[in-house]
Amino acid sequence: MRPAEWWAQAPFHRWFARRWQRRGVDVDAPEARALVAQVERQGPSTSLELGDQRADPALRGSWYGPKRSRHLLKALWDAGHLMTHHRVGGRHAYDLPERVLPQGAGAADVADDEALHRLVVRRVQAAGLLRPAADGAVWSLPCPRAERDRIAARAIARGELVALDVEGTTYWTTPEALAALEEAPDSAAAPAREVRFLAPLDPLMWDRGGVARLFAFDYVWEVYKPQARRRWGYYVLPVLWGERFVARFDAKCQQGTLTILAWHWEPDISPARLPEGLAEALESAAGAFLGYLGATRLVLPRGLGREARRAWQRAAR
Template sequence: MLPLVPASAAQRLFLGAQGLLDDPSRRATVPSLQALVERLGFVQVDTINILARAHDLTLFSRLDGYRPEQLKKLLEDKRSLFEGFTHDASAIPTAWFPHWKPRFERDRARIHAHAWWQHHFRGTDGGRVVADVKARITQEGPLKSSDFEHPEKRGPWWGWKPQKAALDFLWRTGELAIPRREGFQKLYDLTERVLPDHHGRPCPGPAEHLEWACATAAERLWLFTPKELADFWAVVEAPEARAWCRAAEAGGRIVPVAVEGADGEVRPAFALADWETRLARLPEPPDRTRLLCPFDPILRDRTRALRRFGFDYRFEAFVPEPKRQYGYFVLPILEGGRLVGRLDPKLHRDRGVLEIKGLWWEPGIKATKARRRGLDEALERLAVFVGAGEIELPA
């Protein structure tokens, strides 16, 4: 019989691994922010700004005193974080930069073979555009997409001009890096000028890279399936993760367990060998309500969020408005260690108003006075963070 991890324990292990059981009122400093990002593994960066940037919301939910300029310092001054790709653009500890080199080579081949390349460089020599863009940056220093003139269709990434596509290709394949942003527009420069100490480090071999990818993912999940290990960085395949799990189990580093889901179903998984000790040492969830970013690490895998917390979440920003069930940028509501509801916010910067367009409690959750008070306090903290002087609630 495999050791059983009850649903409540599985939830606490995941919340603890992802920094949501720590006291969010602890002091927020640049070093503590670096430590937090390292603990999470990475923080997804997104351009949507209807409320605040995704990375800022993720960090603010864990550190009340977090301010965006602290992350900017780590990315642009200290360079202890860099912008790279995991599932999407993310802020990542620079110490791991060499492990992006296998990804750079993989993505180079994949992008060349993808319809994306053919679309953006139709009617042009894509290789020549890429070479010209890199030559300009080599000679002139950091440049933005807007520094390259071309008749451009304004719109989503599929409508990019060739030079913008070239910049993205060079970034995704490691030849360019992002030294800073201006008005959230990326500036691109040669990677050897942005990260000189890390650019020249050797590319890890396949065995070293697999060990890094799976071990670091396991340390940030604590409880996982091989697929979840592979999906964490999106850099190794599931069969490789399964092979790593077999070896790690044989070496006593991880153990097979049976995990109870929020629906009561028990499924096989793995856990770090000391999971019971870690569970015993975890603090109780903070006695407060918090609003999570749609791209929060505990929600990134929607299937896992449903299985672990019984919370069925879908990001609907790209769903046509008439077909949305909830809203454009819906924030899950975390009460202590439970996901109890969701709300649809919009920041009216011109009026300094944080509007809550909709509020929904999960089935079986009653809107008690204490629960509403906790939500009101969470909204007040959020309003201060985003610079709103007033909160408008739904009728």
């Protein structure tokens, strides 16, 4: 969400405030208001500089640690009373929204219906193409599905969204995305296809059921699975070549060395003989990836195939 549209987060802020209150943390309580006042006086400050630093035995083992002040700060952040100004060693440096946002971006008293309308449209814009039937976690909206469908129907009537039927499955998209698809050249006339390494949480990967239907690519992010239950690896990146997924790989980068722990080609890709143009596109993507990571050394796994191995090796030179 762009800073200028922060006003649309109002339903989220209210929803989180109610959620925290059910857990015994009230963002309007005197201790919470005291934290906000402290931030107002001090300016951007981390959790180590705010509130009571003593541990609460009742909170030991909690995701946010044993300090009640940290729970209060997270609740205030979720409720929109504080924002992240910057980070210090991974910690939020909290500040008041009016000192972080552009002037007027944090408009108050926005009607939920108006804000939810913007959230629904923005969610579809972010993904490009999104199924109404996608899991609730994919939509990530602070409203029931029936309300979302009502808002989406209104957005479709206004021309802000478009409903598509793709082989019997309904998707929502935006007029801009649809126009881009219609203007795209035919694959036979298209320029050389690029390889892209996608992050597991890239918007294209949000609706994994939709990805499976559109691309026949079954992707699972296994970072939260126990190691013994992982099929692909800890932090696996999908590999997109043009309009098709061709591989996925698990890697880590430490002290300037990129180690590819495992590389898995899709079943229709033979590592012994890659499709024409794939090796060259892979080399370009690998070079950009190494540069982004600042890696100067490379460790490759088995299973890549000769052409792909050479592409990575050339990229590392």
